[in-house]
Amino acid sequence: MSRADGRRPDELRPLDIQPDFLEQPHGSVLWAQGKTVVLCTATVDDGVPRWIAGRGTGWMTAEYSLLPASTGERTAREARTGRQQGRTIEIQRLIGRALRAVCDFQALGERTLWLDCDVLQADGGTRCAAISGAYVAARRALDRFGLSKVFRESVGAVSVGVVGGEPLLDLDYSEDSTADVDLNVVMTGDGRLVEVQATAERDPFSRDRLGELLDLAAAGIETIGGEQVRGVEAVVG
Amino acid sequence: MSRADGRRPDELRPLDIQPDFLEQPHGSVLWAQGKTVVLCTATVDDGVPRWIAGRGTGWMTAEYSLLPASTGERTAREARTGRQQGRTIEIQRLIGRALRAVCDFQALGERTLWLDCDVLQADGGTRCAAISGAYVAARRALDRFGLSKVFRESVGAVSVGVVGGEPLLDLDYSEDSTADVDLNVVMTGDGRLVEVQATAERDPFSRDRLGELLDLAAAGIETIGGEQVRGVEAVVG
């Protein structure tokens, strides 16, 4: 089976990232992966929520949102409906856990790191792009304050899935919506697992299939990791 | 390392289930797994939401809630605060996906299956107990209407984790809160995977570790499956 955009099964979509896309936030990156475009920003505030103050450790919070026109059919603005959708909440909890797993909160000290991931255009894989981009935005913000040791290692993510019986890397929206199995994988730069979220959209799957998919994801995240290094180290403006 | 309640690492907590615990709902079960107690009920309504009507297929929705006094420290009632917590939403989405993966919506016809999982007492593993129990409640409700073919196979769940470096089956709350890795696994009766949700709470983990944990889960779910069969087939009253 060939993919609509001509990619090989184990090929990522083209990555195009613009570090410090904005001037005012402490750190930011415009992360484009194929047609999926996510604006990730990071803000470092002094102080932590009252209920953990005085312990010398920091706090991190992640938020995720789809801009209304980001999706093929316009999505209602959650500020308008008055509540975040279940999907939004699930995704921002995932982003938060992914970044926290590699964060040294002692090294952060009594500061709060806000990560905002706003999807400007959605074409599949937005939660994984948000994680990969949030790491870059966070590093650009932290490095500015001499806090580059806060992350013990890098973290990136990619989606893989089984479409028409074939394992594919980095699904776009049309692939994702016909996948039998859908797997989001978050890994550290040195290849260890942070999160595995596998879902049988149509058919339950075997342990072997899970293994194949994890192999595919590991290779993809390695490539993404290289791009993240370039984003963190880029000299802008 | 020995477990506080004397269990072996690969041992489930005692299961005590009461099918048709209530008379009025179409199906119900009081699922007790150690001190964790979940009341699962299933209601079959004619008709489906307007936006899928007329296609001859059914609909299923799952809801999950902690009763305020179910937790060690009382939890605020979500009806009072006016919104479901992120954790609640994440869990009920998981329960819904788990059951939908084995459901034949054509066989259900234009009916809605409501699954309600209310945790009366929480001591770890409530989302997995809810899935295992929801299957039993759903089957008892469906069988009553001659719809026993709606589920293509059974589905059960268990949590496993790494505590103090050792893989353990069916964590209770005290174990769960000190786990390095936490894994919720949903499997069918014939041993295929429906959902895998692995999280590095403290340390990223290796592929080998993931394998060990999945082995442990598979054995546990097999035992749970036997109990589910007894629950589905029990003659009550």
Add this chain to the structure above:
Amino acid sequence: MSRADGRRPDELRPLDIQPDFLEQPHGSVLWAQGKTVVLCTATVDDGVPRWIAGRGTGWMTAEYSLLPASTGERTAREARTGRQQGRTIEIQRLIGRALRAVCDFQALGERTLWLDCDVLQADGGTRCAAISGAYVAARRALDRFGLSKVFRESVGAVSVGVVGGEPLLDLDYSEDSTADVDLNVVMTGDGRLVEVQATAERDPFSRDRLGELLDLAAAGIETIGGEQVRGVEAVVG
């Protein structure tokens, strides 16, 4: 006129109560009155809300909820709709007033007593069952902390009504929905009135009718009081 379940007009439904139904809350009781089943729990916390702190007196709060599948036709979960219904609010205010009327807040000291009444199955009279059960749960929690003097006397409740022209004790749902007059009565163990809520559902009623109904209620609450004593004093586990 004979009642559907064969009871005499002045006969309560069978009471079946299980004190300490749960292990974790400070006090609990599963109160079954016919098919109406209410889980009442009581939690004693140190401290009171900020705005009454420092006066040496305690605080009590009561909450009431119908589980979705408790009713014949499934009720929407209030946590989902984002607001408690008027009926829920009215009932939990009644439960709170009933228990507060016999509570010595000086004796409670700067503690908060949480009473949670969750209806697992509803067949009429849930608010009265909740009051009767909440008293038992509260006493089991308070006695555990040596606070058995907090309640100056016991309190119980029952519904009465006029159905088909005849006064009946302890209406079930089918009777309640055809009643001309509906009366909820809360009384102390020594027979004094705490709350009287009489409503002409169909026809305004006379003072004499009110008197008959109060007589019927007084006898019923006396019987309930005996069951409450057994529940408070039961040795469990």
Add this chain to the structure above:
Amino acid sequence: MSRADGRRPDELRPLDIQPDFLEQPHGSVLWAQGKTVVLCTATVDDGVPRWIAGRGTGWMTAEYSLLPASTGERTAREARTGRQQGRTIEIQRLIGRALRAVCDFQALGERTLWLDCDVLQADGGTRCAAISGAYVAARRALDRFGLSKVFRESVGAVSVGVVGGEPLLDLDYSEDSTADVDLNVVMTGDGRLVEVQATAERDPFSRDRLGELLDLAAAGIETIGGEQVRGVEAVVG
């Protein structure tokens, strides 16, 4: 004991009512009872909510609100906080039940009667004043449409209570806040009971006490009924 404003125990506060206080609503009355001032309006709309349409019967809904500056200490605006308080909900449910009990919904036909009771100034007894005034506003609105037969009889309300051991009629705020027993009574024009809501604020009370209070209320409501007749029949403008 003498009352602060010199009234006898069985004396109402002065009534000053202005029918058709506003020009635009179908019916309105400014009901002043002592310092308590309630603006009651009634609107008759064609049609009923969808779920009762086609049966030929009408619908009535009542709403109650305190204006922020109506109370001694300013009350937060419920539109601002985003939810109605429990007290508000309880009161508007009472108003609705009181008026529905004397309403012939067949005679109303497929129309909706909106009753709005907005308290401009609160000095005790606002829920009872709202009921008495709502009846007048409703009648003025209905009579305009030739629907004067919709109410089978008139309905009025008054509060009574025990203050310092003495039964008093028509409590003002200072009396109400020190009452041992508080009783709201709704009666028809011919002296039958529609609602009795008795609450032991401090001490449980006897059946005899309840009798005395009901006698006091009945006399007060009779006087109010005369004023209502004048309000319904007044020729304005």
Add this chain to the structure above:
Amino acid sequence: MSRADGRRPDELRPLDIQPDFLEQPHGSVLWAQGKTVVLCTATVDDGVPRWIAGRGTGWMTAEYSLLPASTGERTAREARTGRQQGRTIEIQRLIGRALRAVCDFQALGERTLWLDCDVLQADGGTRCAAISGAYVAARRALDRFGLSKVFRESVGAVSVGVVGGEPLLDLDYSEDSTADVDLNVVMTGDGRLVEVQATAERDPFSRDRLGELLDLAAAGIETIGGEQVRGVEAVVG
């Protein structure tokens, strides 16, 4: 073109104002301008919100609401729907800015001035009537506390518009709903501008047209200012 009520183009509707309409609030006025009737109240509280405390300066907040039956077609109660409409929010922000522009917060000291504008009957121009009336209510409240210097000058407002090609002063609802241009003007007693909000409802307009409309408004506000003086100085009761 002649106006429906026979007014000249530059003529205000009749003003009928009742200062201290209520006894309990610190200041109040019932402001009737034609059929538009607004109840404005002012409350002076000691203290300011926490986040500006300790600076010796005061705080002011304004709220606006339409009573449900104030409009021709009944408006849903915002406390019921759980959120204020955009129009309400826009108007109360305007009222707040108008009054703040002439307020000396140093002179107010650490006090909060609450202004509540509740529209009892709406026939166009309610936001302007609310501003004119709020000034009177505020002055009556402040004068009572010896704070008559808090307002550096008086402030009033009026709406003007172009209807059928002709500039008109003080539009009523029927005029407002057919206006091509709609202009709300807030001015001080000495003729300076505080707010100008001009909107082309149908056709964009010229600078000259804006000039004509401002002339018309200035004359109207001068007349209103005279009425405000009488309202502030009236001896009541």
Add this chain to the structure above:
Amino acid sequence: MSRADGRRPDELRPLDIQPDFLEQPHGSVLWAQGKTVVLCTATVDDGVPRWIAGRGTGWMTAEYSLLPASTGERTAREARTGRQQGRTIEIQRLIGRALRAVCDFQALGERTLWLDCDVLQADGGTRCAAISGAYVAARRALDRFGLSKVFRESVGAVSVGVVGGEPLLDLDYSEDSTADVDLNVVMTGDGRLVEVQATAERDPFSRDRLGELLDLAAAGIETIGGEQVRGVEAVVG
């Protein structure tokens, strides 16, 4: 007085606009005016809200939002707090009125035009930038469907103000926060007024001052209009 960025008093900030910044929405533009960056998108849907269907005319709705990290100090996400702030609501109502004033809804036919203005970076003048950009995005979307006649003329906006006694064009955030008078002006391409919103932040102002400010705005909007033409006509990709 010289401006911090060296601009003349009557000089706009540099404009940098990218039409069709995104591929998926029907029309989009990234509008940068100095450091203020707004992403405007336009979506054309078939159909209109039910309550205006069948009249052959269209509908337009505008929404505005600040991304959390767009502001110097991070702004809470409105989807999180559950309600849009008053400022947000006021601004999106202004955007909607501005665009509607030049829209021929007959020419639009039974379609809905969604305009979304999301501020990626805020440095003053965001509401005016949103209006200017929304026009470009809307035109790009409409032209794609052969609906270029829907807008009868172009519309643009700019803010002006008095800072330190001097009238200035196109205030940035630091200027805006010290302005005595703040004026947002919306004009058509041929120089007629659509909206004038003038506010005395500190001191009431004279008619002459208003005239000077409108002159300054008119010149600025003319320059913006030229840029809009380039944006509408640009050939992208």
